[in-house]
Amino acid sequence: MSEAVLTVAQMVAAEKAAMAAGTSEWELMLKAGQGAAQWVHRAAGGRPVTVLCGPGNNGGDGYVIAEDLGSRGYDVDVIAPVEPSTDTARTARSQFGGDTREQGPFEHAIVVDCLFGYGLSRQVEGVYRELLEELSASDCFKIAIDVPSAVRSDCGSTLGPLPRYDLTLALGAWKQAHFLMPSMAMMGAKELIDLGLPLDDAHGVLSSRPALSAPAADAHKYTRGLVAVVAGEMPGAPLLSCEAGMRAGAGYVKLFSDRSHPDAPADLVIVEDDLDEALEDDRIDALLVGPGLGRGETSRERLAAALTSGRQCVLDADALHLLDDDLLEGVDPSRILLTPHEGELAALCESFGVEADGKLDRARSLSAATGLTVLAKGPDTILVGEGTTLFFPQGSSWLSVAGSGDVLAGICATRLAGSRSPMEAAQDAVWLHHEAARLAGPAFTALQLAHCVKPAMASFL
Ligand SMILES: NC(=O)C1=CN([C@@H]2O[C@H](COP(=O)(O)OP(=O)(O)OC[C@H]3O[C@@H](n4cnc5c(N)ncnc54)[C@H](O)[C@@H]3O)[C@@H](O)[C@H]2O)[C@@H](O)CC1
């Protein structure tokens, strides 16, 4: 099944295309509701279920679920504050054999939220707000149908109370909100119900686990990739990047630095030559510039030297604050990967005159304006390049520790050196970073995270 991630407009278009090809809206709703009911049945295991039904087709799905559960012998309590307002939801209501009531309270241990789906268009108020507040306060098992009812499907922000759900059942395709904060973190387990919609043209895709490979039998250190990390004013951050890069499969990692690094590991090669000279080494496959670079004139010169060398580059941290049109003059943008967090993304948008709201639109607009690949990291990570947007499953919140971005940048540089495109390199890196965090468990330091990149590799071989 496609792992497409759609906007509401694309979702409506996909449903229209399915209808033009001969499937009625009622057939789609039946398939959606019955598919969802199977999951509700699995979760409920025979216990009574309350279904909250809204006025639109999301509410229609609710009646289909209620009817399906009723036919399986369930005790079902349907709360519907108003009568359905669409023809298809009215059909669903008429096919539901049971009674409904207009308001809570509800007492069942399983509650299915079908108040609003992607049609949510304004602040949730009145009886709907009360129902969502009651749901938030309840310790019942909460299931959201399509999206949680107070969530805006395109951006993941909220228009009302957002309970913490245990399960969210996406209908027909993932919506952007399934992978954007704050909604992403409140959805519990996520499952996709296939409706057979045509989704081939989607520009957004959920990243799938990469399959990495061991070095070829005849590999040597240069065929596996030589990564050069360009150090600057502060020694710690580039060392963390090197520690991670050395464990992500690089054949060779060098630190280009004019300072001493007494803490550097013995297996890291430090090159103290003049940077321009060091950059002349034809065997360099990828550069990393930014962690610990500094933002002064010398730092800018080091960044300029890296960019004009024509090598593939990962730019992170300070490099993202220095980057501007002048530095990119004559540089092939398809060879550059940016790894900004939200603050760095905002600074980049300002430098390049990109006006957009929200992380997703900012990353997309920045990539479109510059041709650069943008890995907008954070609790929700988005990768934009080559006309595509990749979304990722949530990583460990323990990643919110100083230096974990330096680790990610080091992994990115190694994957880029290993003959991967910026999109592929960044995708591999996010998965390795998340897996390293999973293996590192709770309360790790950035160095411990870097050490876990090695066992993380094993998960993808
Ligand atoms: N169109 C289709 O082919 C299918 C749609 N499906 C379902 O349909 C949903 C979308 O249905 P709709 O477009 O009818 O929209 P929704 O059911 O999401 O809600 C829109 C309805 O709620 C009202 N509304 C919006 N915000 C409100 C608020 N804050 N307070 C009070 N009322 C509010 C609108 O006026 C409209 O009547 C999907 O999320 C999915 O659950 C599924 O049945 C699969 C097939």
Ligand SMILES: Nc1ncnc2c1ncn2[C@@H]1O[C@H](COP(=O)(O)OP(=O)(O)O)[C@@H](O)[C@H]1O
């Ligand atoms: N709450 C979170 N959940 C999941 N991942 C997170 C969270 N917070 C941060 N991260 C990840 O941790 C890394 C932090 O990078 P960054 O902000 O650059 O930190 P630093 O500059 O200290 O290295 C990014 O890869 C980001 O995706």
Ligand SMILES: [K+]
């Ligand atoms: K819902």
